[in-house]
Amino acid sequence: MQKVSCPSCGAPVEFKSHASVMAVCDYCKSALLKDADSVRDMGKMSAVLEDYSPLQVGTSGSFGGQEFSVLGRIQLRYAAGLWNEWYVMYGDGRAGWLSESGGQYTLTGEKEATGALPAFEQIRIGAPYNVLGKVCTAADVRTAQCTGGEGELPFSVGAGWQAKVADLRSGRSFVTLDYSEGSAPKVYAGQAVTLEQLKCQLLRDDDTVRDSAGKYTKSVQPLACPSCGGSLSWVPGVTKQIVCPSCRSPVDTTTDVAAVLAAGERMEQFDTTLKLGAKGNIGGAAYQVIGAMLRRDDEGEEWTEYQLYSPRGGFLWLIETAEGWQRSRLQDDWPVWNPSETVKVGDLAYKKLYEYAATVVAAVGAFNWQVRAGDTAQVVEYEAGKNRLAAERTGEELSWSWSTPVGADQLRAWFGLAIPDAVLAPKTDIMKLAEYFLYGVAGVNFIPLMFDFDETWHYSAFAAAAIWLPAKIISMMQD
Template sequence: MFKLACPSCGAEVVYRSATSAIAVCAYCRSTLLREADAVRDVGKMAVALEDYSPIRIATSGIYAGQAFGVVGRIQLRYDAGFWNEWYILFDDGSAGWLSDASGQYAITVDSGLALDAPAFGQIVPGGRYVCDGVTYSASDLRTARCTGGEGELPFPVGAGWQAKVADYRQSHRFLTLDYSEGATPRRFVGKAVDLSELKCQLLREPSEIARSAGHLKGKAAALACPACGASISWRPAVAAHLHCPACGTESDATTGTAEIMEAARREALVHTTLALGEVAEIDGKSYTLIGLMRCREIGETEEWTEYLLFGEAAGFLWLVESTAGWDKVKVLDTWPEYVSASAVGLEGSAFTRMLAYGAEVIFASGAFNWRVKVGDTVAITDYRGSRGTLSSERSPAEITWSLAQRVPAGTVDGWFGKKGKLAFGAAVGAAAVRGNVAPPQALGWLAKLFTVILLLINVPLAFMGGFGSWLITALAVGVLWLPLFFTLPGDTP
């Protein structure tokens, strides 16, 4: 450990690792470059944006049987979002990185230069790379710039510093090729992890995360749309890529004020079953609906709605509503062990290839943890198995895997406290699948409702009008129930 006084403000600065090249003064933000037993002030480091990450400097944990502590962080931003790289030191003096992106974590350690790596420009999502007999698949490739940092770091970094990295996955394994220093990358090898698996200590509490973002726990802040002035609800610590629900203007609020990125006004709003700001209790955890997208299959008329939910203690979750029903969707940290032309293997389960199609975003509203644009397209391949539907989504820069599990409309109804509205709406929606004919369940409800109304109005009149009035009332009731006799075989009201 190496201690000294900051040459700018006099505060104590500590280098915990002999390999740390710089340290950022916690008081004045001076970046101090270590040279032998002295340091040189090389400028100010921008403050890292406080997001929803529970990690902080001083967080500790255990990985591969060794204790580690977090001593530094750099924040990297690319065209569609940003992520944190936490610099960690192990008890034996070695170092590594804890990657933190939208609630997904991975620990990697430097394994030296990758002389067999492909050129950065030749890497595509899904591309293969073999290391130590394991075949990895490229998950994403990014060119990002440093926008802030703190603590100790192993190399000089500051405003404008650029990172060129390609991430690879195979099951729980994680590998990064870092081209930031030149054409031959450094290789970092490790695994995707969960913070509970690391037995982390001194994590930030959800309430502390909320306070650092400037709003109360469980509450959303209101921001005026820079285009039309309408109020946009958002969570400063969670998602800062905003779509105005009134006019559709896309904004970036990472600085705390909305700046127009692209005017995308809509002539008409899209009606959705669930609304922004609604709260759900799912699997014992509280979620808030913060963003929604309307998507369409490319070249077809099939559309569906994707709802992004966030919980302080649970992270992100998706709900997808289509004509087939509702699905609960979780983006996977663990990738398939193998992918063939006809099947995929995930954690010992086999999934059979079903469909391959393209999808595009035709409407977006609310807040997202990455930049969403109307017109964004992805290539989707669905695989069916006993655990649900496994899907890969491929864009020019990344590929993701997610697992969807079918959920009854009544269950979703209970999550959001809709008191039967979603279950009834699902019955009506099923009619579209059969050619815009109301299903028997919906017809049954309507027939019962209007029969009661008809009887309440006409029975008193029938007592005064004689047999003719009774006959008319009976015919009217018959007309209400007649459509039920023409439902498909096996249907019951």
């Protein structure tokens, strides 16, 4: 450990790792670069946005029998949001990175590159690449800006520093190709992890996250919509964008001052079964509905997706369709995708069900990425029994989600809402059922009627009317 005095304010600054070449002063936020014989001031480092993350500098944990400590963080911003890269040091002196994005975590370390690697510009989302002897799928390709940092870092970053990175996945394996320093990438490999697996200590508690999330260490002002002045109801720090409930302007919350991304844009209002702010206990964790968006496929079918958040449970989706409800969560364990008619996760094979384009029609509330009306993604759904896997792809990102049906009683138990069965249950077309049954009755009677068309025909007609009329009346009452 090396202790120095900040050249700017004189406060003590510690370099816990000899591999660290930069540290950010906790007091004045000066970025300090460690030379061979001195430490010099590189100027101010932008403060990080205190988001929903339970991690902090000083958090410790263990994985695979190796203990580690979090020494520093950089925050990286791209067009649709931001993510955290936590710099960690293991007990044996090795360094690594704990990446945190949208409530998902990956733990990686630098590896020696082997074999030919693709150029950054040649990587295509969803395409397979052989990296470190394993076929991986390109999941994410981005050029991001470093917008803030704290603690110790193994390299120098400052204003204008860019990260050009591509993430690839196979099963739980995770590989990052970092092209930030040139055409030949650095390779970082590891796997997807959860906070429970990391056995973390000294995490920020829920109250701390709630009190500080969404705030910069400098002055903070109440957030109002810059377009109409209306107040914005949101979960601080959890979200990257709010859609103003009053004027429907999308407001970016990851910048120092909230800015209207498209002041003239208006998103169509739509009614939702679950209201923003609704709270439910799901799997022992307290969740809250923070956003909802209406989507439509290329055949005109519409459905509503609700984003929920829990400080410890992370992000969760509830999907309301004409067939009923589903609970969905992003996958850490990825299948190898060709794309093909079947995909396999573990020992379970999923068969291809649908392929379509999903377009955002309207959105309201808050999301952990920027959502706009007109955003379109290509979706491929696979099915195994009642469970489904869905691959959702845009030009920059591929994600996999797993979903399972949710019953009416279960939804009521979670939220304590008196929602009628007609809303929660699959919307069965009563008239169609009556029509199909009528066809069956006619079919059964068709053959004998051909040979003996006597006065008994009116009995069949009466039975058909007895089936059709009640169904018609019920249908009219529902309308």
